[in-house]
Amino acid sequence: MVEKTVSCPDCGKTLTCSGNPGEVVKITCSSCNTVGKVTFKRSISTTDVAIEVSNLKKIYGDLVAVNDISFSIKKGEVFAFLGPNGAGKTTTVEMIESIRQPIAGDIKILNKDIKTSFGEVKEKIGILPQEFRSFEKLTVRETLVYFSKLYTKKADINDIINAMDLKDEENKLYKDLSGGLKQRVGVAISLVNDPDILFLDEPTTGLDPKARREVWEVIADLRDKGKTVFLTTHYMEEAEFLADHIAIIHKGKIIAEGSLEELIEKHGEGSILRIKNCASKNTVDILKENGFEAYAERNGDIAVKIDFKERVLDVLSILKHECIDYENIDIRRSNLEEIFLKLTGAKLSEAAA
Amino acid sequence: MNFRFITHDLIMGIKTWMRSPGTVFWTILFPVLLILIFGAIFSGADEVEYDLHVQDLDDSFSSKMFIDVLHNISALNVEIISNDTDISEYMHDEDLSVVLQIPEGFEKTLHQSISDDNVTVNVSFYFDPSDQTTTSVLRSIVAGVLNEFNMDATGGRHVIGMNDVSTLGEDFDFIDFFIPGMIGFTIMTSCIYGSIERNTKYRKDGILRKLLTMPITRAEWILSKMLFMLFLSFVSTAVILIVGTLIWGVSVKINIFFFILIIATSFLFSGIGMIIGRFVKDQETADMAGGAVTFPMMFLAGTFFSLDMMPEFMQLIAQVLPLYYVNEGLRNAMIYSDMDKTLYFTAFVLVFAAVFFIIGIILTKWKED
Numbered sequence: 001m002v003e004k005t006v007s008c009p010d011c012g013k014t015l016t017c018s019g020n021p022g023e024v025v026k027i028t029c030s031s032c033n034t035v036g037k038v039t040f041k042r043s044i045s046t047t048d049v050a051i052e053v054s055n056l057k058k059i060y061g062d063l064v065a066v067n068d069i070s071f072s073i074k075k076g077e078v079f080a081f082l083g084p085n086g087a088g089k090t091t092t093v094e095m096i097e098s099i100r101q102p103i104a105g106d107i108k109i110l111n112k113d114i115k116t117s118f119g120e121v122k123e124k125i126g127i128l129p130q131e132f133r134s135f136e137k138l139t140v141r142e143t144l145v146y147f148s149k150l151y152t153k154k155a156d157i158n159d160i161i162n163a164m165d166l167k168d169e170e171n172k173l174y175k176d177l178s179g180g181l182k183q184r185v186g187v188a189i190s191l192v193n194d195p196d197i198l199f200l201d202e203p204t205t206g207l208d209p210k211a212r213r214e215v216w217e218v219i220a221d222l223r224d225k226g227k228t229v230f231l232t233t234h235y236m237e238e239a240e241f242l243a244d245h246i247a248i249i250h251k252g253k254i255i256a257e258g259s260l261e262e263l264i265e266k267h268g269e270g271s272i273l274r275i276k277n278c279a280s281k282n283t284v285d286i287l288k289e290n291g292f293e294a295y296a297e298r299n300g301d302i303a304v305k306i307d308f309k310e311r312v313l314d315v316l317s318i319l320k321h322e323c324i325d326y327e328n329i330d331i332r333r334s335n336l337e338e339i340f341l342k343l344t345g346a347k348l349s350e351a352a353a
Numbered sequence: 354m355n356f357r358f359i360t361h362d363l364i365m366g367i368k369t370w371m372r373s374p375g376t377v378f379w380t381i382l383f384p385v386l387l388i389l390i391f392g393a394i395f396s397g398a399d400e401v402e403y404d405l406h407v408q409d410l411d412d413s414f415s416s417k418m419f420i421d422v423l424h425n426i427s428a429l430n431v432e433i434i435s436n437d438t439d440i441s442e443y444m445h446d447e448d449l450s451v452v453l454q455i456p457e458g459f460e461k462t463l464h465q466s467i468s469d470d471n472v473t474v475n476v477s478f479y480f481d482p483s484d485q486t487t488t489s490v491l492r493s494i495v496a497g498v499l500n501e502f503n504m505d506a507t508g509g510r511h512v513i514g515m516n517d518v519s520t521l522g523e524d525f526d527f528i529d530f531f532i533p534g535m536i537g538f539t540i541m542t543s544c545i546y547g548s549i550e551r552n553t554k555y556r557k558d559g560i561l562r563k564l565l566t567m568p569i570t571r572a573e574w575i576l577s578k579m580l581f582m583l584f585l586s587f588v589s590t591a592v593i594l595i596v597g598t599l600i601w602g603v604s605v606k607i608n609i610f611f612f613i614l615i616i617a618t619s620f621l622f623s624g625i626g627m628i629i630g631r632f633v634k635d636q637e638t639a640d641m642a643g644g645a646v647t648f649p650m651m652f653l654a655g656t657f658f659s660l661d662m663m664p665e666f667m668q669l670i671a672q673v674l675p676l677y678y679v680n681e682g683l684r685n686a687m688i689y690s691d692m693d694k695t696l697y698f699t700a701f702v703l704v705f706a707a708v709f710f711i712i713g714i715i716l717t718k719w720k721e722d
Contacts, residue, residue: 099562100721119568127566129559137372138365149361150569173372189563 010034024261026308035308037265049111050075050197050228051096056105058091058252065091066102067252073245075196078219078229080243082236082336084346088252089232090130093201096230097127110196123153126190130201130232133182136175140166140185143174148192155194164188164218180211187218197228204238216241236336248340255343260336267342268334273315275302277327283319290318306331354576358569362577367584379546380589384539385596388531405491406432406452408440413460415506419476419513420455422498429494440479441520450487450659452479453495459513466512475516482519482530487659492517528601533683534656535593540586540615541622541650541676546643547582548626552717553639565719575714579623586619610686610695614702618679621706625675627713650676675705 003018008029017038019025025038051073058066066088073079081089094100096107098118107114109121134143144157161170164184169177174185183203190198200219204212212235219242222229233239239246240260247257256263264270274297275283283302287294292315293305304315312331319326341347370376405423409416423431434443440452454477462474478495480488492515499513506512555561564574597603629646633639651657653667654676660668671677682698685691 094562094721097562097566099565099719122566122568125566127563129562131559132563133558134560135365135369137369142365142368146361146365147563147567150358150564150567152568 004038006036006038008032008034008036024265048074050077050109051079051230052106052108052111053092053096054106056092056095056102056107058088058095058100058102064252066095068105069249069252069254070105071247071254071257073228073230075228076223076226077244078223078231078242080239080246081230081232081249082234082239082243082246082340083249084234087234087249089234089249090201092249093199093230093232097125097199099129123151123193124196125199126193126195126197127199128183128186128190128201128203131205132186132189134174134185134189137173139171139173140177140188141170143185144188144192147189151193153193155192157192160188160191163221164191178211180207180214183207183211183215184218187215187222191222195227197230198222199230201232202234203231204233204235212238236340240336246336248336248343250340250344256339263336263339264334267339269305269338269342271306271309271331271333273304273306273312273329273331275304275319275326275329278302279325280322283322283324286318286322286324287315290314355569355573358573359577359580362569362574363580363584366578366581370581370585380539380543380585381592384535384589384593388528388535388593388596389600404432404449404451405429405495406434406443406447406449408434408436408438408452408454410436410457411455411459412436415460415463416455419459419498419502422502423453423495426494426498444479444481444520450481451491453477454479463506463512466507466510470510473512473514475514477516477518479518479520482527528597529603529605529688530684531657532593532597532603532605533687534680535597536590536615537618537654537676537679537683538651538656539589539593540618541679542643542647543585543589544582544619544622545626545629545647546640547585548578548623548713549630549633549639549643550636551578552627552630553633553636557635561719562721571717571719575717579620582619582623583616586615590615605687606690608686610699611683614679614682614686614699617699617702617706620710621675621679621702622709624706624709624711624713627717628709631713631716631718650674653677655680675702675709678702678705 002020003016005014005016006027007014008031011029011032011034013029013031015027015029017025017027019038026035027038028035049072053072054070056066056069057064069088069092081093083089091100095102095105096109096114098114110124112118112121114121135146138146141157141161144160148154148157161167164187166181166184166188169181169185174182177185187198187200187203190200203219204215207215216238219229219231223242223244229242231238231242243260245257245259246263247254248263249255256267258266277300280286284294284296287302287304292311295303297303306312306315316329318324337347370380407420407423409420420431420433423429434440434452440454443449444452456474456477459474459476462472465472476495476499478492480492482488496515499515503511503513552561555564565571594603594605597605625646626643629642630639633642653671654674655671656676660671660677678698678701682695682702685694685698689695
């Protein structure tokens with residue numbers, strides 16, 4: 001827990017609150033009752049940093065694929081690099097993996113500059129390249145043994161097979177596995193050297209929802225085991241489900257970064273309460289008179305922006321007090337899709353297509 | 354250099370190869386089938402060739418009559434060579450397949466045969482066994498002329514015979530000369546296709562990107578793959594030699610140059626495969642690119658047919674094809690036992706191997722642009 005001192009924006013009173021790094025805490029001014037939020041940012045010391053990227057740049061001809069981006073990833077967190085296809089995700093991760101050469105910028109992995117010390121770093125990282133396919137004529141076990149023997153540091157193959165739930169498939173040829181199992185084997189391969197950091201480049205692309213969910217569970221387990229995971233994805237649900245820390249990249253630039261809570265707080269529109277089939281035409285005006293930001297949507301529903309969950313009760317009591325009839329209500333929080341739409345003017349799913 | 358990595362990668366390569374029936378077929382069974390098919394075809398083949406050089410050591414009326422008969426055969430273009438010419442050297446220098454020598458005493462023996470039924474004389478038929486088709490055609494033409502001459506001169510009694518003299522000093526069949534070509538061709542196809550496929554498929558599947566982030570180095574990986582290609586080359590060579598020996602009774606000599614050539618050839622064509630693989634992006638194009646290189650080379654480099662049968666401009670093309678030097682090097686090492694030529698062709702193969710393999714290594718990149 002960290003303590004933080006803030007000033008009330010209305011009366012200027014000094015207030016103290018406490019919270020965990022990455023947490024957003026609600027605070028009410030003891031003097032004027034103004035309600036506000038305090039964000040506890042992550043403080044990163046050098047020893048906590050798994051990956052540090054500074055001013056990274058890559059150009060292909062006239063195309064600036066990665067445009068002067070910087071970010072840090074803490075040890076033990078799942079970092080989701082979210083963006084549509086062609087945004088620069090894979091170029092960035094492949095520069096960090098030393099597969100591509102940046103034209104500018106610095107990359108440190110576990111505090112080692114990869115320009116000079118990538119050889120040392122190799123033993124500590126595990127990589128699942130984009131669209132990776134292993135040797136078709138090797139069984140799952142043989143595949144893992146093959147990759148394992150190319151490292152000095154080794155994890156127990158049986159442990160990996162059990163952890164990845166591949167026991168039933170260990171003697172099957174790779175070519176005979178389903179898409180989801182192949183991706184699971186891909187993740188398993190990236191674990192054969194018991195790495196501190198995993199790079200998973202679009203690990204669920206092309207998988208059906210069930211197989212995708214299976215891979216998510218595997219990645220969630222890795223996070224629980226304390227592995228640092230660098231995940232590139234264009235699926236917002238994937239980032240929302242897995243990530244502790246998200247960076248949204250668009251046209252080679254990071255346009256937003258932080259935890260899901262931080263992103264929603266900073267770029268989202270809070271929660272929206274929708275009143276369905278409202279009988280009164282004055283509802284929007286009534287809500288506005290009571291201090292709510294409300295508007296009518298095209299389908300006739302009324303949307304009310306909710307800053308804090310307690311305000312939902314206020315809306316409902318106004319509706320009851322004013323005898324306004326309605327069919328039902330729903331409450332939906334801002335998500336990454338909306339944030340992406342707000343920041344770029346395009347839907348993430350459409351930009352990806 | 355971590356030899357544990359190399360050994361491990363090599364074993365994986367052999368294991369996956371043995372589980373690919375298609376690859377095993379093309380590497381081993383396909384050349385065997387070709388040996389059987391071509392061996393059967395050329396064991397009884399007819400061919401039309403016209404040049405016949407004749408050395409007349411007797412220089413008599415009878416020998417001139419015999420030569421006139423040969424002249425009168427429209428299919429033959431007879432040329433007389435001087436009596437002091439060494440026939441083996443002459444055939445070598447002029448690149449001839451056959452020379453006929455009429456011995457001294459030819460006429461005298463014919464005269465003696467009138468009174469003595471037991472007297473015979475043989476013309477010597479010098480031939481290059483590597484050109485079986487030309488040799489067999491000319492042998493049958495000359496034999497026909499001899500029969501006719503015997504009929505006219507002695508009423509059909511067998512006075513003039515023919516004595517075969519191989520320019521190699523031993524009696525070889527076509528299949529003996531086909532086997533080295535088959536070995537060169539098999540190593541070429543397996544190394545070129547293997548290298549192209551490895552480079553394109555592994556790049557497409559992300560395996561090269563994966564390896565780049567692992568402790569194994571590019572040099573260790575390439576060395577492991579080269580050892581694998583050498584393994585395949587020696588396995589397919591052994592199979593070809595075993596089948597050739599058991600089915601066709603081939604007679605080949607295994608010496609140090611044979612091994613040098615097999616190793617250099619593997620490096621040479623792996624290098625060419627690595628170069629092609631660098632520029633080919635997908636599997637379909639890889640197969641086409643491999644075919645575009647191996648097929649013309651297979652036919653133009655004298656693998657199945659003697660270069661003498663081809664037009665002159667095609668023979669010139671062969672001189673720039675690496676497989677030609679491999680084929681000729683292997684033939685000279687394994688069949689002719691001509692050390693000068695073996696050295697000459699081996700030197701070319703070594704130079705080709707060094708150049709193409711070094712370029713291949715330089716172009717085989719794991720890193721992306």
